[in-house]
Amino acid sequence: MTRATAGARAAPALLGLLGLAVFALVFEVAPRLGVVPADYAPPTSRVLAAAGEQVGRPAFWAALADTLLTWGTGLGIAVVAGVGAGVLIGAVPFLRAATATTVEFLRPIPSVALIPLVIVLYGSTIRSTVVLVVYAAFWQVLVQVLYGVADLDPVARDTARSYRLGRRLQLRYLLWPTALPYVLTGIRLAAAVALILAVTGELVIGSPGLGKEIDLAQQGGAVPAVYALILVTGLLGVLANVGLRVLERHVLAWHPSSRREVTPS
Amino acid sequence: MTLLRRTLLALGLPVLLVAVWWWASAGSTDFYRPALSTILAAFADTWTWDRVRADVLPSLARLAAGYLLALTGGVALGVLIGGNRHVRAFLEPLLEFLRAIPPPVLVPVFILLSGVGDRTKVLVIAFGCVWPILLNTVEGVRGRDEVLSDTCRTYRIGGGLRLWHLLLRSASPRIVTGARQALAIALIVMVISEMIAADNGLGFAVLQFQRGFQIPAMWSGVLLLGLIGVLLAWGFRWAERRMLGWYYGQRAGRREW
Numbered sequence: 001m002t003r004a005t006a007g008a009r010a011a012p013a014l015l016g017l018l019g020l021a022v023f024a025l026v027f028e029v030a031p032r033l034g035v036v037p038a039d040y041a042p043p044t045s046r047v048l049a050a051a052g053e054q055v056g057r058p059a060f061w062a063a064l065a066d067t068l069l070t071w072g073t074g075l076g077i078a079v080v081a082g083v084g085a086g087v088l089i090g091a092v093p094f095l096r097a098a099t100a101t102t103v104e105f106l107r108p109i110p111s112v113a114l115i116p117l118v119i120v121l122y123g124s125t126i127r128s129t130v131v132l133v134v135y136a137a138f139w140q141v142l143v144q145v146l147y148g149v150a151d152l153d154p155v156a157r158d159t160a161r162s163y164r165l166g167r168r169l170q171l172r173y174l175l176w177p178t179a180l181p182y183v184l185t186g187i188r189l190a191a192a193v194a195l196i197l198a199v200t201g202e203l204v205i206g207s208p209g210l211g212k213e214i215d216l217a218q219q220g221g222a223v224p225a226v227y228a229l230i231l232v233t234g235l236l237g238v239l240a241n242v243g244l245r246v247l248e249r250h251v252l253a254w255h256p257s258s259r260r261e262v263t264p265s
Numbered sequence: 266m267t268l269l270r271r272t273l274l275a276l277g278l279p280v281l282l283v284a285v286w287w288w289a290s291a292g293s294t295d296f297y298r299p300a301l302s303t304i305l306a307a308f309a310d311t312w313t314w315d316r317v318r319a320d321v322l323p324s325l326a327r328l329a330a331g332y333l334l335a336l337t338g339g340v341a342l343g344v345l346i347g348g349n350r351h352v353r354a355f356l357e358p359l360l361e362f363l364r365a366i367p368p369p370v371l372v373p374v375f376i377l378l379s380g381v382g383d384r385t386k387v388l389v390i391a392f393g394c395v396w397p398i399l400l401n402t403v404e405g406v407r408g409r410d411e412v413l414s415d416t417c418r419t420y421r422i423g424g425g426l427r428l429w430h431l432l433l434r435s436a437s438p439r440i441v442t443g444a445r446q447a448l449a450i451a452l453i454v455m456v457i458s459e460m461i462a463a464d465n466g467l468g469f470a471v472l473q474f475q476r477g478f479q480i481p482a483m484w485s486g487v488l489l490l491g492l493i494g495v496l497l498a499w500g501f502r503w504a505e506r507r508m509l510g511w512y513y514g515q516r517a518g519r520r521e522w
Contacts, residue, residue: 016358199370
């Protein structure tokens with residue numbers, strides 16, 4: 001590789017870093033010049049200092065662990081249930097036809113509508129928030145799996161039938177490889193939604209986690225800490241997204257790249 | 266026959282589920298899980314015209330304002346960013362980060378910055394749901410057909426014509442995808458902003474019922490929120506079919522071929 005092409009490849013990444021730096025700089029300078037009130041929008045350096053302070057607090061790590069637990073539990077349940085239900089519904093035409101309207105009706109119900117319900121049923125516990133996370137993430141996975149199962153190649157299906165592949169073998173060698181890319185897309189979409197709902201639940205319901213810390217910091221008037229914690233939730237989201245993309249590429253390394261990824265719906 | 270069969274398939278399960286809920290909850294003495302008949306009676310008593318005007322309409326107005334703001338802002342910025350490689354590289358990591366922030370956590374920050382009024386809620390809805398629209402517009406504009414692009418250049422089609430017929434048209438399937446995701450987020454942020462700080466609105470009312478232990482009224486509020494979500498999604502699908510009919514037709518044609 002010549003230096004010029006390496007440079008051309010590195011340039012976008014450098015520009016991106018520059019973009020982040022300019023953003024940080026604007027938020028450093030604007031409060032200091034009084035463009036925005038410094039009390040409510042502290043300069044970047046103070047937010048970063050507050051973030052450093054948070055990292056030194058054991059309570060922060062406990063909250064982070066709680067958020068990860070809520071997120072992971074909810075996402076795990078949603079993925080298992082979504083894949084199981086999706087494969088079952090998708091493989092049986094009658095079930096597919098019979099559940100279509102129900103899915104269309106239940107899916108758009110905003111899971112935050114369930115907040116008062118889970119409060120009266122389970123109180124300010126992690127369980128309440130997990131219910132919200134599962135409800136929101138389940139549909140993302142289910143719908144992608146349904147798309148995936150429907151995407152079965154007719155030639156491959158007929159081949160499998162000609163060779164009299166049994167149900168189990170068809171599941172393993174026909175259905176699963178077709179549906180896998182959709183499953184992974186579903187997981188990635190679900191992970192983002194699950195994080196939103198985990199933090200939201202903590203913020204509104206008061207179950208332990210980063211969302212609750214944000215609420216406490218705001219009520220205590222610790223404005224830089226509020227921004228620092230929001231920064232952490234954003235980083236968490238970026239990490240999840242990048243991590244799942246890497247996983248996707250790794251798991252699907254065998255996959256003909258010509259197969260288009262379904263547009264997220 | 267087929268019509269009957271299709272109706273049965275479409276309505277069978279929902280009717281069955283509601284019936285099961287009705288019978289299982291009939292005569293319920295559990296304070297927190299009232300009978301469905303009680304909830305429906307509470308629905309009629311609670312959501313009177315006065316209450317709709319006081320709580321539902323302000324919520325929907327804020328939702329509409331925030332969503333439209335995000336739609337216009339997101340598409341405008343998306344076209345600008347998507348049209349230029351360097352701007353895109355410059356902003357991409359930043360946008361990825363901003364998108365990853367769960368929008369409801371911004372509610373406390375926006376309250377600090379602009380108070381607890383309607384303006385805050387509209388802004389926070391817009392800021393929360395703009396990212397899917399913006400990023401999808403960027404992708405859509407970037408992925409425009411090269412032949413069409415070159416044709417535009419050859420015929421020196423520029424300005425408004427190029428914007429409308431090339432950029433927006435190429436990006437429209439992606440914009441619609443983003444707009445659909447954004448609608449779900451907007452609804453979430455609307456409810457959350459009213460739960461955290463408001464003196465009217467659906468989220469406020471539902472939480473108020475819960476705190477006052479008016480459990481049937483609370484359940485009816487949850488039903489109403491769900492109903493609004495469903496109606497918005499259906500309305501969106503209707504609009505999508507009308508606007509993107511050409512695109513689905515084109516894609517179906519390509520598949521058959």
